Amino acid sequence: MRLSVSNLSFSFGDSKVLRDISFDVANGEFLGLMGPNGSGKTTLLRCLTRYLPDGAHAILVDMKPLHTFTDREVARTFAVVPQSSSTDFPFTVKDIVMMGRIPHVHSRLATSRKGDAEAVSDAMSASGCAHLEDRPFSELSGGERQRVIIARALAQEPKVLLLDEPTVYLDISGQLEMMDLITKLNKEKSLTVVAVLHDINLAARYCDRIALLNQGRLEAIGPPENVLNSETILGVYGVDVAVRRDPFTHNVFVMPRSTCAPARKDGVRVHILCGGGSGGPAMRSLVENGFSISVGVLNVLDSDHECATDLRVRIVAEVPFAQISDDMHAENLRCIDETPLVVVTPFPVGPGNFKNLEAAMYALNAGKKVFIMAGGSTSGIDFVGGKADAYLSNLIASGAVKVDSVDHMLQLLAHEGAVKR
């Protein structure tokens, strides 16, 4: 089976919903259709099923144009799993799955044939709903219903399974079960799958390729790691996201950045001494409160380094897993020279980054205001045998101010009138 869409355009009256869309789907492929609401995903699916018949001439199934198919041939080619299905009428699960045999019925007069019963029970086993056979459909949970609808789709013995946001009403375990089931059918039965998906991470995890629609145009198509980058997502969804890779699977995943505005360049300067993931909340709060921040010294790949990169602030960076070199330490001190305020977050202290504590002492000696953020007990973060604890106590004794949080620090600053907010 080969599905190809070439120069498909579609309008509702005067409004163009799809513009000049072309793509191919290979046999056995799992293609995700993504895009913002109103970008034309569902319309594209409806063109494929010919529910909207006007686009059929632009769609070829095995080189045969879709408008030459009969309705039943279309239903033997594409089976659809909608977002959700419900009915007030007391259909049993088996009744629902049996509906999938409609495109295969040969005679109206014949009652169901043996082949139908077999196809129905095979479909129910494959989608894991055989035990529900005699239950009323309307009494099932959302996840169970979607399994039944997938069984109905399988009973159609289609070439392509079309899914329209099949997980949208399911909880997280239901979503994963559903996607695992679809993937299993895709791999084991080499059933071609085209699925509209809203959840970018779910799509990145399961799809072979992703087609990204925007205002009726095909913005990008390709493997998830190529399509899902922060520039494209910002362009299509208008949302600033950070793109990361799942440490176990190396699938890309995205997360919306916690702060949208890039750090200001003209605010009150603060230098943050951080590391090991301790600095993120302080960076975010200070940026949101209008400060211009710099951070150091951070090893590249440290999660604080990623945070600072996302915020596009000045970073004093050391190569991964290296001790802070004298050069970088000097660079760090230069940053401190330029700022009136220094914040020490509760970072884990080891032999490699002890210099960051020394930088705090340098700041105190240079007459800077130094805040030490409390991290509860310091014992969990001292990897130099008590030296770090002693150094911190010494800092406080020398005039550093201990604060509970960024808010606490801001209150103290406001109280002193040191910072105009």
Next chain:
Amino acid sequence: MFIGLLVVLLLVSAFLAILVGTLGPIGPGDPERISFSDALDAILGLKSDHPAYYSSVFWDVRIPRVLLAGLVGASLACAGTAMQAIFRNSMADPFIIGVSSGAAVGAASAGLIGLTVVVGAFTAPMLAFACALVTVFVVYKMGTVRGKVYVDTLLLSGVAIAAFLGAVVSFLIYFAREDYHQLIPWLLGSLAVAKWSYVWILVVPVALGSFLISLYGRELNALLLGEETAHNLGADPEFLKKVMLATAALVTAGAVAFTGIIGFVGLIVPHMMRILVGADHRVLVPAATLFGASFLIWADALSRTLIPAQELPVGIITALCGGPFFLYLLRKNRTGGMMS
């Protein structure tokens, strides 16, 4: 198997109903009580030692009446099942697209303007039938945009046009003054008019119509999950809606033209059968058709015997049973967990 039981039930019901009445072994206490065997003899024409009119009561009155009740009950229940599927609404009935209100205008004009005298005995049924179909056509046109049938609009147009035509009937009745009582049995639905000719006219359309509707059982199932789903399953929803609406309207208009507006059969019989056989229309349509026939045969037998030496319009019986049942369904749909 269940269908077989319903066939047996129908045959037994019909046979017993023939024996029920003023003259017969079953019925209210009254002068003409005859034994079971005498009744059988009269029906089969075996002995001739009973008065000649015995045979005539059975063959000219009772049997055509029971058969007509069966045909009308079957057509209303079958059409009701189809309408509930088309409208995806278990509160739909065969009259929802204006059949009864249209027929009422036809019957009222025939009966009250006096056309019956001019044209003949079939004027009222013919006029009722014609007006019913014209009304359905208007409602259908109202609910159709560029060849696509919108069932919500159809439903609302049906209600609006029914209200309008109800006013027309009231207007006719108001000006007919004392003549209006002729129309009462028709408006309440009555099988007292039964004749063999009516049976012969109805039998073929009703049989063909219910057969046609039951052929589309699979597609009606699919339609109940939505028109897009029906399309995706290879059942053309536009074709289906048109064929089902036309068939249901023809069958209903035919039944109503002769017997008047017999309410609630087309509403409650599909419900009862759905509880018993489930929602699969491949079984539900034949089941409702057969049980609808039995149901109206019982209701008619009851209408002949409930008050001694008097006959109630059968529509009163069906409404007396149907009203409370309808309320029960309404409550159940409100509070019961049908939608989750």
